[in-house]
Amino acid sequence: MRDVAIIGVGLTKFGERYESDLRSLISEAGIAAIEDANISNKDIDMLYVGNMASGRLTEQEHIGALASDTLGLSNPPSLKVENACASGGTALRQAYLAVAGGSSDFAMALGVEKMTDVSTSEATTGLGGAGDKTWELDEGITFPGLYALMARRHMHDYGTTEEQLAAVAVKNHDNAYLNKYAHFHKRITIDEVMKSKMIADPLKLYDCSPISDGAAAAILVPLDIAKKYNDTPILIAGSGQASDTLRLADRDSITGIKAARIASKKAYEQARISPSDVNVAEVHDCFTIAEIMAMEDLGFYKKGEAAKAIENGETKLNGKISVNTSGGLKGCGHPVGATGIKQAAEIVWQLRGEAGERQVTRADIGLTHNVGGSGSTAVVNIYKRVD
Amino acid sequence: MKEPMYDFRNYGEKVNLFGNKCRSCGEIYYPKRNICPKCGKTEFDSFKISGKGEIYSYTKIEVPPEDFVDSKSYYAAIIKLEDGPLINGILVDPKNDFGIDIGDKVIPSMRKIKSDKDTGTVNYQIKFEDIGKK
Numbered sequence: 001m002r003d004v005a006i007i008g009v010g011l012t013k014f015g016e017r018y019e020s021d022l023r024s025l026i027s028e029a030g031i032a033a034i035e036d037a038n039i040s041n042k043d044i045d046m047l048y049v050g051n052m053a054s055g056r057l058t059e060q061e062h063i064g065a066l067a068s069d070t071l072g073l074s075n076p077p078s079l080k081v082e083n084a085c086a087s088g089g090t091a092l093r094q095a096y097l098a099v100a101g102g103s104s105d106f107a108m109a110l111g112v113e114k115m116t117d118v119s120t121s122e123a124t125t126g127l128g129g130a131g132d133k134t135w136e137l138d139e140g141i142t143f144p145g146l147y148a149l150m151a152r153r154h155m156h157d158y159g160t161t162e163e164q165l166a167a168v169a170v171k172n173h174d175n176a177y178l179n180k181y182a183h184f185h186k187r188i189t190i191d192e193v194m195k196s197k198m199i200a201d202p203l204k205l206y207d208c209s210p211i212s213d214g215a216a217a218a219i220l221v222p223l224d225i226a227k228k229y230n231d232t233p234i235l236i237a238g239s240g241q242a243s244d245t246l247r248l249a250d251r252d253s254i255t256g257i258k259a260a261r262i263a264s265k266k267a268y269e270q271a272r273i274s275p276s277d278v279n280v281a282e283v284h285d286c287f288t289i290a291e292i293m294a295m296e297d298l299g300f301y302k303k304g305e306a307a308k309a310i311e312n313g314e315t316k317l318n319g320k321i322s323v324n325t326s327g328g329l330k331g332c333g334h335p336v337g338a339t340g341i342k343q344a345a346e347i348v349w350q351l352r353g354e355a356g357e358r359q360v361t362r363a364d365i366g367l368t369h370n371v372g373g374s375g376s377t378a379v380v381n382i383y384k385r386v387d
Numbered sequence: 388m389k390e391p392m393y394d395f396r397n398y399g400e401k402v403n404l405f406g407n408k409c410r411s412c413g414e415i416y417y418p419k420r421n422i423c424p425k426c427g428k429t430e431f432d433s434f435k436i437s438g439k440g441e442i443y444s445y446t447k448i449e450v451p452p453e454d455f456v457d458s459k460s461y462y463a464a465i466i467k468l469e470d471g472p473l474i475n476g477i478l479v480d481p482k483n484d485f486g487i488d489i490g491d492k493v494i495p496s497m498r499k500i501k502s503d504k505d506t507g508t509v510n511y512q513i514k515f516e517d518i519g520k521k
């Protein structure tokens with residue numbers, strides 16, 4: 001296996017992008033990544049497109065070829081990678097594996113989701129497909145309902161409070177306020193979260209990530225040529241992925257995500273680091289409870305101790321560990337297929353020292369955590385600066 | 388729009404709570420499986436679960452799916468069955484908003500659940516009735 005580095009990343013503004021279609025979102029993020037990497041579009045020899053539901057949401061399938069065409073690539077193999085909300089992280093990992101294994105020297109991972117061409121209700125129903133259609137959704141368990149069931153049991157077992165859930169949303173909106181790419185530029189208070197519309201008790205509207213349009217891209221090359229293109233290539237030091245049952249009720253536990261624990265263990269072992277070495281992390285906060293569980297699954301906190309730590313500000317910008325400096329899915333937005341790659345872009349900027357107002361003082365090691373469905377898929381990647 | 392068969396393919400399993408039991412390790416599954424995640428064997432016997440159990444977790448869903456037109460909101464739960472496995476289900480509306488708690492016992496109850504938004508076909512499903520802590 002070859003060492004692999006990211007030499008370029010690009011992002012679109014996330015949010016309701018009424019003026020933009022799939023092609024324009026792909027162009028915006030893809031060109032930004034190509035320019036950031038100081039390469040030509042003709043150099044790219046492999047393209048993975050992370051996307052969950054282009055067929056459902058835009059009636060456009062075959063977006064591997066669409067993205068390759070849009071970016072004027074030289075006929076590389078291209079394909080769409082679908083893993084529900086973890087599609088982006090999975091596409092990035094596939095690009096990593098292709099370069100590590102020697103079948104690609106310039107791989108692009110590009111995530112995109114165009115979600116606002118259908119009604120919120122249709123988009124929500126489409127996203128529900130991340131759960132078990134026959135045995136959850138048809139029976140009346142909505143997707144937010146699944147995370148609500150996890151939250152309720154977490155509250156029961158560990159004394160987690162609704163105010164602690166709200167603290168995740170407040171922190172992530174604070175970070176998003178400093179990110180020009182973020183869907184929301186609006187600070188919120190605990191009180192506003194608590195008073196927002198109930199979606200699936202105990203989860204309220206402000207506990208849920210929004211429906212967003214957006215795209216993100218990254219370019220991966222073997223580490224030994226990375227310095228030719230970029231002064232601060234970012235090494236992918238470890239990568240892990242795991243699956244679990246599609247239906248929540250079939251899991252060993254619903255107060256954590258086993259697939260994330262397995263994936264992170266693999267990634268930590270490969271990177272030869274422990275959780276306490278991580279300075280900055282982008283985690284999958286599709287709902288506020290998910291960030292609390294992520295902190296525990298990733299080993300940053302013991303089971304049942306993360307909610308209090310978040311409430312105490314330990315995971316704020318320049319806290320003990322800076323979590324979701326981009327604003328996370330909650331504040332930055334969640335164009336599903338783009339999210340996993342946006343997470344990587346944020347970590348790359350943090351490790352390079354290019355994160356502007358939200359730059360973390362000490363950023364040597366970063367981590368991304370991308371979850372599909374209610375925890376049926378998890379991808380964890382670890383990043384290091386190599387100077 | 389889906390073919391009408393879609394709504395009924397798993398109907399027998401769902402309304403009768405038919406699961407299965409691994410002939411080798413004895414693990415009980417609902418829905419039924421064809422290969423055992425625990426022991427890897429492929430021989431099973433049909434097993435009708437009682438549907439009795441207790442609430443493991445619950446939520447009140449305030450934004451129902453599009454075809455659940457009859458309901459403004461309803462309770463959903465994960466239930467730990469007496470027979471072993473956990474399943475998810477919908478609860479019969481409680482008498483009041485404070486009537487549901489983790490640990491409450493439930494019994495199965497056949498109820499109308501939705502009408503198909505295209506065909507209007509009415510669908511019945513096993514719901515669960517909270518009968519308190521006992």
Ligand SMILES: [Zn+2]
Nearest residue numbers: 409412423426
């Ligand atoms: Zn078995």
